[in-house]
Amino acid sequence: MPTTKSGSYHHGDLRHAVLTAALDVIATEGPGALSLRDLARRAGVSHAAPAHHFKDRTGLLTAIAAEGYELLADALADAADLRERGVRYVRFGIEHPAHFQVMFQPDLLRGDDAALLAARARAGAELRTGVAEVPATGRGENARLAGIAAWSLAHGFATLLLSENLREPVGGRDPEEVFRTLAELLFSGSRASRK
Amino acid sequence: MPTTKSGSYHHGDLRHAVLTAALDVIATEGPGALSLRDLARRAGVSHAAPAHHFKDRTGLLTAIAAEGYELLADALADAADLRERGVRYVRFGIEHPAHFQVMFQPDLLRGDDAALLAARARAGAELRTGVAEVPATGRGENARLAGIAAWSLAHGFATLLLSENLREPVGGRDPEEVFRTLAELLFSGSRASRK
DNA sequence: CGAGCAATCTAGCCAGCGACAAGTTCAAGT
DNA sequence: ACTTGAACTTGTCGCTGGCTAGATTGCTCG
Incomplete structure (x- = not known):
């Protein structure tokens, strides 16, 4: 599932990956279960990476x-x-x-x-x-x-x-x-x- | 009101106090801002006291x-x-x-x-x-x-x-x-x- | 009356989280 | 070649929820 980008340690499209993973989590477990760190883990990136695209948790939800x-x-x-x-x-x-x-x-x-x-x-x-x-x-x-x-x-x-x-x-x-x-x-x- | 004996012990009526404080927080800042520890602080009890009345956060919200x-x-x-x-x-x-x-x-x-x-x-x-x-x-x-x-x-x-x-x-x-x-x-x- | 007992509350601990700061890698553009 | 800036990592802080063990209280029953 994690869009394998061999070599490039820059995730190809992290913003999109985080977004879709977030939608999945919200749909199945609700917005309360959403965790930026969990999304980062799913995308195979460091825990602070998502924050670069969406300022913070509120930013992600706003997007x-x-x-x-x-x-x-x-x-x-x-x-x-x-x-x-x-x-x-x-x-x-x-x-x-x-x-x-x-x-x-x-x-x-x-x-x-x-x-x-x-x-x-x-x-x-x-x-x-x-x-x-x-x-x-x-x-x-x-x-x-x-x-x-x-x-x-x-x-x-x-x-x-x-x-x-x-x-x-x-x-x-x-x-x-x-x-x-x-x-x-x-x-x-x-x-x-x-x- | 709901099936509570509400005797006066250490606090007096912690269950009720936590409940009303929670309603206040939710009404003004939403359910996401709810924190058991914050409610405990407001009621002047230890951080784990509310958990005795409502198992956990979900229990409080369910109540x-x-x-x-x-x-x-x-x-x-x-x-x-x-x-x-x-x-x-x-x-x-x-x-x-x-x-x-x-x-x-x-x-x-x-x-x-x-x-x-x-x-x-x-x-x-x-x-x-x-x-x-x-x-x-x-x-x-x-x-x-x-x-x-x-x-x-x-x-x-x-x-x-x-x-x-x-x-x-x-x-x-x-x-x-x-x-x-x-x-x-x-x-x-x-x-x-x-x- | 007083001893047990259960409800109530305290204190300490752990893992996880969000947010921030500072460093690192990479892909350009000049 | 050197800079610039975006994408990402690493590290850290204070907070949270949930757990456990233990202390205190007041009720009940012998």
């Missing part, structure tokens, strides 16, 4: 969060409608659980990091675009509320899913499909038109 | 989570209807941010703890009761979906609120009130059984 927001923005970019955008949101949580966990835990992050803020803004814009596309929700106050509602629904569903709280109610079914019918059920009534 | 589920169940108990129950859920998150954060981070908890499981079951029952009370959602599949939807909405709203992600859209308004109108907006149209 992961920023990457997560970029991935989320990408994932939302070309969705058909608002409901599909919600499905993408949920899918993002399922496919990138480590990113997702870190992104929404502000106490783990450097909140003023430039890359993080930029990525978050991009994802936020993508989110808001999705709401604006729905004609019936209309303008002003209602549009904003609908946006919060949609985001809350998708985020809550994804969060509960990742925290094992929806294991029983969802059963063996595909979570994305469950969410799709869920969203249809709810938003069908919030506009004038019925199905 | 907090269990207490959180108890508090949540209490909070949901006498709500008028489903929407109000959602408002209570959000309010719980706002009033007990430390509990809320810990409850839904499984990697911090001892998942097989008896007290935790009992408390979680109680809160879960309370949650399901709230859904069953709504007549229009009806029976079977739709009822379950509506339950997931309601929970997701409330949970997502609370989570986003606590992670500072709703600061701008909510603005200066009362979050509970925002959620109330939100829930009304969504659930007003979902009563007629579709399909």
